[in-house]
Amino acid sequence: MNSIETQALSIGYGESLIIDDLNVTIPKGQISVFIGGNGCGKSTLLRSVARLLKPTSGTVIIEGKQITSIQTKELAKKMAVLPQSPIAPEGLTVYQLVKQGRYPHQSIFKQWSADDENKVNHALEATRLTEYKDKAVDQLSGGQRQRAWIAMTLAQDTDIILLDEPTTYLDMTHQIEILDLLFELNEKENRTIVMVLHDLNLACRYAHHIISIKNGKVFAEGKPEDVINAEMVRAVFNMECQVATDPLFGTPMCIPNGKGRCILKQNKYNNAVNA
Structure with a gap:
């Protein structure tokens, strides 16, 4: 069973259509x-899947149900969302931030419990933040701060986690x-993780499933080795490259042709040959 599907999904801002008639499948437990490229619709698609942005047409299916039919609190028990560059209120401690992940599980009839406390402690341990739990979030390093936000999503205890560019500015x-942490969560707890990433080589290392977007449509979808090639990079990113094999992970590794030193090296080679 797939965790998420989009069916003929179209999303726009005003009269500008960003995603057009998109059909995407997110495998469960991967x-x-x-x-x-920038502006292709990656973050827009993620926001729509998270029900943060209403589509102009089409639908999102979460575990077999239309997302619009799921109550907000119930959806928050199924799916946690980490947007780009979230900001915590000044002075908020790591523990207080992570504790917010348990709010969807609270009600008039169900107050804070030992289970809630255990989930928060587990999230702190999984993100290696237990020793920082009383420290203000705004006093943490960039990596620690991002781990704190991920800990909050873990405390929410959902099967699905959506992250919009979780490595930006790091x-x-x-x-x-951060990516090692997310990989461990997938491996050990079978969480379905969906991310937007800019770095193709890191995407190949950590993803089971890659979805390449161009002009609001799916250009290619599948395993990294089936998606990442010189033709795809040329078409989607307008860049010439060589695709080799990562010597550590065996995954595709994109080597941009670029200019500058590449041209300089070629000129030196030509001069040596002609000498």
Whole structure:
């Protein structure tokens, strides 16, 4: 069974159509990544799947049900969403932030319980933030702060987690840290994870399923080795490249042709040959 499907989905802002008649399938229990050039509709699609943006036509299906038929609180028990660059109120501690993930499970008849506390503690442990739980979120490093937000989504205890560019503004070390964490959550807890990523090589390393978007439509969809090739990169990103095999992971690795040093190296080679 698939976790998420879109059926003839169209999304726009005003008279501008961003996503046009899109059919996408998100496999259950896997990591799926949306890739594509700037402005192609990746984040728009993710927001619509999260029911943060109403489509102009078509529908989103969550575990066999139309998303519009699911009450907001029930949807929050099925799916957690982490938008781009979220901001916590000044002075809010890590524990207080993570605790907010349990709000969909509270009601007049069900107040804070030992189970809620256990879920929060588990989220802190999984993100390696237990020792920082009393520290203000705005005092954390970029990587720690992103882990705190992910901990909040974990405390929500949903089978599906949506993340819009979770590695944006992070250095290389923190990018790998966050993606390793998400990979562990998928491996150990079978969470369905859907992300927007810009880095093709990281997308290939961590995704089971890649969806390439061009001009609001699916250009290619499937396993990284079936999607990532020089023709796709040329068509979707307007860039020439070589696609090799990652020596550590065996996944596709995109090497941009670029200019500059590449041209300089070629000129040196030509001069040596002609000398």
